Amino acid sequence: MKILTGNDLMTGLVTWWDGQGWSPYVDNAVDVGDEAEAILAREEAARRVNSGYAIEASLDENGKVRPAHIKDRVRALGPTVRPDLTLKPAEPEALNWVI
Amino acid sequence: MPDNTLGTSPDDVQFRFRDDEVVDHAAVTVDSFLDQSNAAAVRIEPGDNARDLLPHLDRIKLVEVNFPSFMDGRGYSSARVLREAGYEGEIRAVGEVLIDQLAIMRRCGFDAFAPDNELDAADAEHAFSLWDNVYQKTTDGRAPIWQKRHG
Amino acid sequence: MYRYDQYDQQMVDTRVAEFRDQTRRRLEGKITEDQFKPLRLQNGLYLQLHAYMLRVAVPYGTLNSTQMHALADIADKYDRGYGHFTTRQNIQYNWIKLEEAPDLLADLAKVEMHAIQTSGNCIRNISSDQYAGAAADELVDPRPYAELLRQWSSFHPEFLHLPRKFKFCVIASDNDRAAMRLHDIGIQVVQNDAGEIGCAFYVGGGMGRTPMIAPLIREFVPLDQLITYSEACLRVYNRYGRRDNKYKARIKILVHELGKDEYARQVEEEFAHLLEQGIEPPLAELERIKPFFADPAFKTGLPDKADRSDDQFARWVDSNCMPHKAPGYVAVTISLKPVGGIPGDASSAQMHAMADLAKDYSFDECRVTHAQNIVLPHVEIGRLNELYAKLAEADLATANIDQIGDIIACPGLDYCSLANARSIPVAQKISQRFEANGKGELLGTLKLKISGCINACGHHHAGHIGILGVDKKGTENYQLLLGGSEAEDTSLAKITGPGFDEAGIVDAVEKAADVYLAQREDGERFLDTYRRIGMDPFKEALYA
Ligand code: SF4
Numbered sequence: 001m002k003i004l005t006g007n008d009l010m011t012g013l014v015t016w017w018d019g020q021g022w023s024p025y026v027d028n029a030v031d032v033g034d035e036a037e038a039i040l041a042r043e044e045a046a047r048r049v050n051s052g053y054a055i056e057a058s059l060d061e062n063g064k065v066r067p068a069h070i071k072d073r074v075r076a077l078g079p080t081v082r083p084d085l086t087l088k089p090a091e092p093e094a095l096n097w098v099i
Numbered sequence: 100m101p102d103n104t105l106g107t108s109p110d111d112v113q114f115r116f117r118d119d120e121v122v123d124h125a126a127v128t129v130d131s132f133l134d135q136s137n138a139a140a141v142r143i144e145p146g147d148n149a150r151d152l153l154p155h156l157d158r159i160k161l162v163e164v165n166f167p168s169f170m171d172g173r174g175y176s177s178a179r180v181l182r183e184a185g186y187e188g189e190i191r192a193v194g195e196v197l198i199d200q201l202a203i204m205r206r207c208g209f210d211a212f213a214p215d216n217e218l219d220a221a222d223a224e225h226a227f228s229l230w231d232n233v234y235q236k237t238t239d240g241r242a243p244i245w246q247k248r249h250g
Numbered sequence: 251m252y253r254y255d256q257y258d259q260q261m262v263d264t265r266v267a268e269f270r271d272q273t274r275r276r277l278e279g280k281i282t283e284d285q286f287k288p289l290r291l292q293n294g295l296y297l298q299l300h301a302y303m304l305r306v307a308v309p310y311g312t313l314n315s316t317q318m319h320a321l322a323d324i325a326d327k328y329d330r331g332y333g334h335f336t337t338r339q340n341i342q343y344n345w346i347k348l349e350e351a352p353d354l355l356a357d358l359a360k361v362e363m364h365a366i367q368t369s370g371n372c373i374r375n376i377s378s379d380q381y382a383g384a385a386a387d388e389l390v391d392p393r394p395y396a397e398l399l400r401q402w403s404s405f406h407p408e409f410l411h412l413p414r415k416f417k418f419c420v421i422a423s424d425n426d427r428a429a430m431r432l433h434d435i436g437i438q439v440v441q442n443d444a445g446e447i448g449c450a451f452y453v454g455g456g457m458g459r460t461p462m463i464a465p466l467i468r469e470f471v472p473l474d475q476l477i478t479y480s481e482a483c484l485r486v487y488n489r490y491g492r493r494d495n496k497y498k499a500r501i502k503i504l505v506h507e508l509g510k511d512e513y514a515r516q517v518e519e520e521f522a523h524l525l526e527q528g529i530e531p532p533l534a535e536l537e538r539i540k541p542f543f544a545d546p547a548f549k550t551g552l553p554d555k556a557d558r559s560d561d562q563f564a565r566w567v568d569s570n571c572m573p574h575k576a577p578g579y580v581a582v583t584i585s586l587k588p589v590g591g592i593p594g595d596a597s598s599a600q601m602h603a604m605a606d607l608a609k610d611y612s613f614d615e616c617r618v619t620h621a622q623n624i625v626l627p628h629v630e631i632g633r634l635n636e637l638y639a640k641l642a643e644a645d646l647a648t649a650n651i652d653q654i655g656d657i658i659a660c661p662g663l664d665y666c667s668l669a670n671a672r673s674i675p676v677a678q679k680i681s682q683r684f685e686a687n688g689k690g691e692l693l694g695t696l697k698l699k700i701s702g703c704i705n706a707c708g709h710h711h712a713g714h715i716g717i718l719g720v721d722k723k724g725t726e727n728y729q730l731l732l733g734g735s736e737a738e739d740t741s742l743a744k745i746t747g748p749g750f751d752e753a754g755i756v757d758a759v760e761k762a763a764d765v766y767l768a769q770r771e772d773g774e775r776f777l778d779t780y781r782r783i784g785m786d787p788f789k790e791a792l793y794a
Contacts (some may be wrong), residue, residue: 008619010684011347012302051297052684068725074672075299079664081592081674085330089470099726141274145493170288170371172411177505181410182529197281199272199289219280225271230264232257234401236496236529237408243403245531248538 001031003065004039005072006052014075015049022049024087029057029065054095066097073098104150106142106195111213114223115189122161122189129225149177158188164209165210175207182208182238199248201226206237251312251613252397252542253305253565255360261404263361265366268294272351273529277349292372292410294342294365295351299667305368306358309638310378310396311618317610318362318616319441322601328354333601335586335587335594337709338417338656339377339618340368345673360621372410373403374482376418379427380583380619383543384627386575389448392422392439394539395476397533399437401479409484413491416484428620429736431455431464432712434501435483440470446474453483453513454505458707461742465510467517475521478530482521486513524628545576546613546628552578553632563638565691566649571634579633582612584624584641585648585656589685590678593659594622602642611637620709620736621658621697623651654689654696654763655681658789662702662719663726669702673720676700679756684763693763696776698732712736714777715762716743717755728755732788733780744785746792761791 002018015022016029017039021028036054043049052078056068067073068082078086078097089093106126114250115121124140129151131140143149152159162181164174178190189211192204196214201223206211236243254262269289281669290296294305301786302381306321313321321341328350328616329343336342348355358364368375383391399418403409403599409416419430422439431435436452441461448470455464467599471479490508492498505513553575568754584604587593596604604624608616612626619625629637641647652654657680662673677700684690699713704721710716716731727749735744765788766776780788 007297007301010349012297012300012345014300044283047277050283070726071299071667071669074663078300078433081664083680085345148489149620162479169285170411171492171493172371172413175408175411176485183523185345195759199285203405203407203410222271222275222280222730229268230405232264234261234404235406238527238529239417243531244261245535247257249532249622 001032001059002033002036002054002055003029003057003067004028004036004052004054005067006040006043006049007074008072011051012050016076024058026065032038035068037091105139106151106161107191111193112191112211113214113217114201114227116210117189119189120169126161126163135201144179145171147172147177148181150184152181153184155165156181156184158190161189161190161191161194162186163213166196167194168201168202169195169197175203178204178208179237198222198226202230206233206235206239206241208238224227251314252393252539255564258401259359262362262364262366265293265364265405266309266352266355266359269355273348273352276675288370290348291370292367293351293355294368294531295346295348296369296483297667299663299665302342302348302351302353303344303665304342304354304365305336305342305348306365307368307375308340308363308618309400310376310382310393311380311620312393313603313608313616313617313618314614315362317363318601318605318608320357320363322605323596324354325598325601327357330452332597333662334592334661335596335618335622335624337620337622337707338375339380339620340375341618344661356735361516361689366404367512369410369415370410371414371416373406373412373416373418376400376403376420376432377428377620378419378515379421379423380617381427381572381627382422382617383545384572384574384579384581385423385425386573387425388575389441390422390439391543392420393543394465394536395422395437395439395449395473395535396420397539398476398536399480399608402480403533406484409488412484412488413493414443414496416487416501417776422478424738426736426738426740429709429712429740431740432457432461432736433464435480435623436464440784442470446472449476449479451479451483451539452503454510454680456500456502457709457711458500459497459704459706460500460502461706461711463508463740464502465505467505467510467514471640472535473536474530475525476530478524478527479517479521480499481529482524485520485524486516490516506748521718536721546615548576548579549630550577550697552630554578556631556634560635562649563635565629566638567634569649569653572699573627575626579628580631580754582629582634582637583619583651584626584646584787585650586623586646587650587656587681588648589655590682593657593677594673596624598642600646601645603640607637607640621652621656623656632741645736650690652695654684654693654698654759656697656701657681658697658713660708661702662708668700669719670721671702671728673700673702673708673719676717676719676728676752676755679752680759683760685758689760689763689767692767694775696766697735698759709736711735711742712740714775714780715759717759720749722749726752728752730755732760732785733775735779746785746789748793758792762788764791765791
């Protein structure tokens with residue numbers, strides 16, 4: 001599947017396109033098919049996202065969205081060397097998902 | 100395309116810091132300029148050597164310096180090279196000229212601006228007058244900070 | 251240290267106002283991201299993996315305690331309670347909001363600091379020797395020259411749209427502690443046969459994709475022509491540096507393609523022309539700056555020995571203290587490399603602690619080093635025990651300077667959007683491994699440097715041991731390099747062979763260290779042994 005990500009213009013935080021708007025959680029990302037460019041152009045023009053781009057992703061055995069590249073998995077979780085600053089500070093095993 | 104469709108026209112000039120009449124000759128490329136003995140306006144592209152014009156400064160009334168991309172900073176050196184050689188005619192910045200380049204262009208000797216896309220007049224005025232002081236000496240006549248410190 | 255006058259203050263204040271206005275125009279949609287990006291970069295603001303990152307300039311690495319406290323306050327107020335000291339002697343924050351960036355810059359300006367030109371295709375913050383003003387081996391303090399260059403390069407109208415970034419380094423000692431020849435322009439302040447002070451210019455060094463050691467372009471530039479000569483170097487680069495290919499746009503490529511003699515000739519021509527333009531500040535300006543860097547009031551008759559009865563303390567003195575030009579003093583390096591820690595990171599509490607110690611023990615001054623540590627430049631030997639105890643309380647007493655645990659590591663894939671692989675976890679595992687096996691101290695001086703991609707922010711080319719993160723079909727992979735040096739014996743490290751995965755690279759470093767331990771002769775560092783025996787014995791051990 002193809003999903004969209006970028007950073008929030010104001011806060012810079014990582015965001016994912018959930019079909020209606022932008023979510024901080026990769027699990028909310030939806031397959032955009034061949035709409036990627038149209039959505040990004042519209043959202044960037046409206047200044048709801050900064051430096052957006054489309055990436056490949058898949059659904060894992062639990063139905064969770066998994067970006068194909070490690071870089072986007074790091075973005076989805078947070079810095080692996082500071083679990084306390086990730087989106088899942090209480091789940092150290094989340095780091096294994098990144099790698 | 101003949102050379103004379105190249106230049107900007109007086110109508111394209113959005114800001115000008117000169118009292119003389121706006122030059123209405125169409126600018127030609129540096130190569131054509133060097134071939135023609137009667138041209139009085141020339142356009143410098145980023146890859147051109149502004150020093151090629153130095154033997155002919157007395158017949159030049161307008162130099163356009165083109166910024167195809169605002170990120171290409173060669174035009175700043177071109178303008179300074181001409182001013183340092185004593186050129187007093189108009190130097191017009193053309194192409195992708197943006198608000199946030201106006202002040203430094205002035206510092207490098209540009210005294211006319213013909214941006215591809217018209218700029219917000221209030222923002223431009225703010226940009227031109229923002230910096231009360233400067234650290235470097237150029238040919239724009241402004242006293243650098245070190246000169247103010249030491250009289 | 252240097253203090254702003256009304257003009258300097260006005261310049262940074264105006265810059266804050268300018269950036270506030272630029273940010274407003276971006277948020278109102280008056281300028282596009284493509285137009286805004288170079289503007290925010292020239293104010294140190296990147297968009298990184300997780301958020302905006304802001305890089306604050308620490309000119310020539312020198313800070314007073316007020317400034318260090320302010321950096322800590324910024325970490326708490328605008329970020330998540332910590333900052334990262336970088337190989338360019340700067341500090342960066344990882345979680346900045348665009349809407350708050352102008353306020354952050356305004357807070358910096360209140361303590362005579364800024365983020366001007368810490369990124370973008372312009373002249374960057376000028377680096378220098380972290381022991382300037384303290385080192386026994388320096389000719390003069392290099393910082394007044396760096397300050398003169400700082401003012402000249404700030405907002406230089408001709409050089410804000412260079413082909414690529416441009417880095418200066420100024421040192422004044424034959425012992426290079428600032429990687430001088432790996433800069434776009436490296437300046438060494440020297441004395442000529444007539445006893446006059448001037449500057450030797452090395453131009454066209456750098457790391458990155460195509461590492462090069464800067465050749466000497468001019469042996470002696472008189473002090474009253476320093477700015478003019480620099481301007482000539484830059485103008486030739488601005489006019490003729492390549493702009494067709496981002497990877498060939500640094501000045502090192504221009505100098506290499508022209509040949510150093512031809513580049514030097516073109517600079518001389520431009521220099522002769524510019525000398526007639528009268529752009530050089532008068533020497534009085536240099537004389538105005540110099541007293542800011544005068545020696546503090548060193549005491550005399552101080553003890554020259556500390557009480558070494560505590561073993562831990564004695565170890566720390568041996569590794570973290572450096573001889574000082576004033577009797578009874580040393581320069582102390584505070585390691586930001588605790589075992590298993592994140593190289594270069596400091597919490598706001600640690601920054602506050604270091605600021606207090608700088609005030610109480612080091613004439614209100616501290617320095618950031620290119621190895622991502624903090625120096626207290628002037629500490630009485632007789633007060634070292636006391637200082638050590640206080641450092642230990644703040645978890646800042648690691649004794650490992652220039653040892654294998656004192657790893658330089660860039661942020662890598664944990665933070666950096668250009669990265670191929672993570673650097674920090676590799677550094678953490680190596681420091682833990684060598685702590686566990688007890689070989690760290692035995693190895694002596696061994697500089698290990700890790701970059702998460704070819705851009706080489708972690709200086710891997712200049713490591714006695716270097717590690718480069720690469721992307722191998724979507725997984726992290728690490729190449730090992732040996733034999734680099736950023737010091738006066740500058741050399742570029744060579745790749746050993748095929749890369750390793752994360753566990754493999756830690757083992758590989760240990761194997762390379764073991765080869766050295768087995769083969770070293772008296773007094774040899776790792777680097778010396780490598781230079782003597784060459785790559786082969788290491789390869790055999792690594793790939794057998
Ligand atoms: S070396 Fe590469 S990964 Fe490391 S900080 Fe620089 S650009 Fe980022």
